[in-house]
Amino acid sequence: MKVKELRLVGMLLLIVFNFLYFQATSANIAVVGAGYVGLVTAAGLAACNNSVVCVDVDRFKIDNLCNGVMPFFEPGLQELVKSGMEKKILRFSTDVSIEIEAADIVFIAVGTPATVEGHADLSALHMVFDVIAETMNHCKMNAYKLIVIKSTVPLNTNGRFIQWMIEKGVQKESFDIVNCPEFLREGSAVYDFFNPDRMIVGASSNESAFKVIQLFPFIQTKQIPLIVTDPTSAEMIKYASNAFLAVKVSFINEIANLCDRMGADVSVVSKGLGLDHRISPYFLNPGPGFGGSCFPKDSLEIASTARDCGLDVPTISGSLLTNQLQKQVAFQKLTALCGSDLRDKKIAILGLAFKANTDDVRYSPSIDLIMQLQSAGARIVAYDPYAMENMQKLFPDLICVHTAMDALVDANACVIMTDWAEFKRFDFEKMASVMASPIIVDMRNVCDISLCKAHGIICDIIGRSSLLNQGV
Numbered sequence: 001m002k003v004k005e006l007r008l009v010g011m012l013l014l015i016v017f018n019f020l021y022f023q024a025t026s027a028n029i030a031v032v033g034a035g036y037v038g039l040v041t042a043a044g045l046a047a048c049n050n051s052v053v054c055v056d057v058d059r060f061k062i063d064n065l066c067n068g069v070m071p072f073f074e075p076g077l078q079e080l081v082k083s084g085m086e087k088k089i090l091r092f093s094t095d096v097s098i099e100i101e102a103a104d105i106v107f108i109a110v111g112t113p114a115t116v117e118g119h120a121d122l123s124a125l126h127m128v129f130d131v132i133a134e135t136m137n138h139c140k141m142n143a144y145k146l147i148v149i150k151s152t153v154p155l156n157t158n159g160r161f162i163q164w165m166i167e168k169g170v171q172k173e174s175f176d177i178v179n180c181p182e183f184l185r186e187g188s189a190v191y192d193f194f195n196p197d198r199m200i201v202g203a204s205s206n207e208s209a210f211k212v213i214q215l216f217p218f219i220q221t222k223q224i225p226l227i228v229t230d231p232t233s234a235e236m237i238k239y240a241s242n243a244f245l246a247v248k249v250s251f252i253n254e255i256a257n258l259c260d261r262m263g264a265d266v267s268v269v270s271k272g273l274g275l276d277h278r279i280s281p282y283f284l285n286p287g288p289g290f291g292g293s294c295f296p297k298d299s300l301e302i303a304s305t306a307r308d309c310g311l312d313v314p315t316i317s318g319s320l321l322t323n324q325l326q327k328q329v330a331f332q333k334l335t336a337l338c339g340s341d342l343r344d345k346k347i348a349i350l351g352l353a354f355k356a357n358t359d360d361v362r363y364s365p366s367i368d369l370i371m372q373l374q375s376a377g378a379r380i381v382a383y384d385p386y387a388m389e390n391m392q393k394l395f396p397d398l399i400c401v402h403t404a405m406d407a408l409v410d411a412n413a414c415v416i417m418t419d420w421a422e423f424k425r426f427d428f429e430k431m432a433s434v435m436a437s438p439i440i441v442d443m444r445n446v447c448d449i450s451l452c453k454a455h456g457i458i459c460d461i462i463g464r465s466s467l468l469n470q471g472v
Contacts, residue, residue: 026050027215030103032096032128034061036189036293036360037150037182038109039070040077044193045107046084048217053091055099065092073359073386076190096128101135105215109150109182114297118304120154129161133168136175146211147177152238152298155305158202158231176208179231181238186292187357194218198225202234242298243316248283249290250322256286256463257329266463267445286463288417288443289326291354291363296320327368330415331376333441333460338413343377346436348407351418351444353387361390365443366417370395383407385420410436419444428455 027050031042034056042054056062061071068085070078084090093099100106110124136145149158158179166172179202184192199219203209209228213219219226227237252273256266266286274281290296299320306313338345354364361367366382370391373380381399382388388400401407404422408414408431416423423444428451432438438457440447445461452459 028102028104029053029107029215030055030099030105031107031109032056032100033109033111033124033151034058034065034071034092035109035111036072036074036186037184038107039065039081040074040184040189040193041107041109041150041182043077043080043084043090044190045215046087046090047080047194048215049089050215051089052084053093053099053103055093055096057094057096059094062092062094073357074189075187075357080190097131097135100131101139103145105146105148105211106132107148107150111293112151112153112297113293114300118300120152120297120301122153122157125149125151125153125157125161129164132175133165133170136170137168143174145175146208147175148212149177149179150182152181152242152294152301153179153235154301155232155235155239157235158204162204176204176211177231178203178208178212179234180212181234183238183241186360187355195222196224198227200234200237201226201228202231203228204231239298239302242294243302243319245283246290246295246299246323247315247319249287249295250319250326252284253286253289253326253329254322257326259463260465263466264463265466269463285419286445287326287419288330288365288369288462289323291365292358292360293362296323296363327365328372329462330365330369330417330441330443331372333443333462334413334415335376337439337441337458337460338437342373344379345412346379346381346410347373348411348414349373349380349382350384350404350407350414350416350423351420352382352384352391353418356418356420359384359386359390361387361394364391364417366391367394369415369417370398381407381411384418385422387418405430405434409434412437413439413441415441416444416446419446428452428457431455432457 029045029050029052031038031052031054034054038054042052046052064071068082081090108125108128110128112120112122112125115121132145132147158177162177165175181200183196199216201209201212218224252270255269259266259269270284273279274284299316303313303317335342349366349369352361352364352366353359354361370380381401383401383404383406392398392400424446432455440452440457440459442459442461445464447459447461449461449464
């Protein structure tokens with residue numbers, strides 16, 4: 001099936017489809033997985049006037065959700081969930097088989113973490129399809145089910161699971177599998193659900209594609225760009241998008257390091273790059289390296305898939321190598337300012353999440369810095385508005401405090417690893433007064449150079465180090 005870009009024609013088709021179908025009924029949906037993608041998707045679909053149950057095998061998580069307690073921090077999510085529950089169009093359950101049996105549409109949003117070999121682990125996906133097949137084989141209450149894969153899955157996964165369902169005895173005409181990749185950014189996932197840059201639907205037929213599209217009425221009202229394509233192309237769009245952004249982040253980090261060596265200002269360089277419409281200003285902010293649940297594992301998957309096909313993808317592989325090297329830069333800058341012997345020196349780490357507005361520490365660059373500092377014998381005190389508990393699961397002995405200023409008291413140096421808004425409003429005079437030695441390594445470019453200099457703070461700001469020796 002050829003790729004179709006449904007814009008003007010697509011909007012007209014949607015209007016007709018909504019008139020005939022959507023206005024008359026709301027869908028009965030089960031979303032399997034209560035993680036970042038599943039929970040946001042479930043709450044968002046409920047807000048679109050669907051009857052939604054979010055199911056997960058983690059009873060502790062589901063019990064908390066039933067009591068309004070979120071399993072992670074995501075701005076706006078708690079309010080969205082509360083609204084759906086109050087309207088009785090959103091509920092939570094651990095009865096996966098029962099809820100799948102009762103649903104007309106099943107969204108799958110389980111995790112697909114990277115294996116040691118770099119491929120996505122599809123074991124959770126297999127478990128869900130096992131339940132779907134068993135349910136469909138033993139219960140004829142629902143003659144047809146639409147299965148929508150939201151999880152990020154390797155190329156050709158859709159086709160493999162269609163064949164797998166048939167081999168399990170499920171009749172081909174009784175189900176469709178559609179790939180509808182998510183593009184939710186942690187920290188703004190609720191906004192992204194209702195205001196996506198684009199919607200991608202990978203389906204084997206127009207009928208199954210439109211059944212998915214009608215669940216999201218804002219696609220029409222907000223004229224969101226829509227692409228209906230084959231499932232493998234949809235899977236590729238997801239991987240290619242994240243791999244490209246990872247390349248872009250690694251690129252600007254390399255440029256920032258070069259700016260430090262040659263005396264350029266990366267903030268000006270980034271602005272100059274971003275004004276080129278072919279490049280755009282997004283993802284041109286240097287940092288300690290990318291982390292999170294998407295860029296690392298998705299880049300690994302696409303590189304591993306290429307390798308299995310006998311292809312080299314040196315650009316994507318290079319971004320992963322650059323990222324690993326970038327995670328050493330904070331420690332290198334710190335030892336350049338404090339000396340190579342960090343034994344018993346108190347180092348304050350400000351920011352543990354891989355980025356601001358989330359409590360997610362998966363692949364966070366702060367993990368590498370903590371390990372390096374521990375090996376060097378430093379005393380670490382950390383602060384993050386939301387991610388301290390999650391980081392202490394990895395480092396049970398990590399000392400965390402209630403405020404950034406508490407972490408700075410008597411510190412020999414400070415490293416800023418996450419660009420939380422509160423770090424941009426520092427009282428530099430107070431910082432200088434409470435630290436044992438006012439030294440800052442700013443890996444997020446949040447410090448005001450002129451204020452640092454005015455208060456005698458020794459500072460290394462990524463990509464802007466040369467400015468500290470100038471009359472700024």
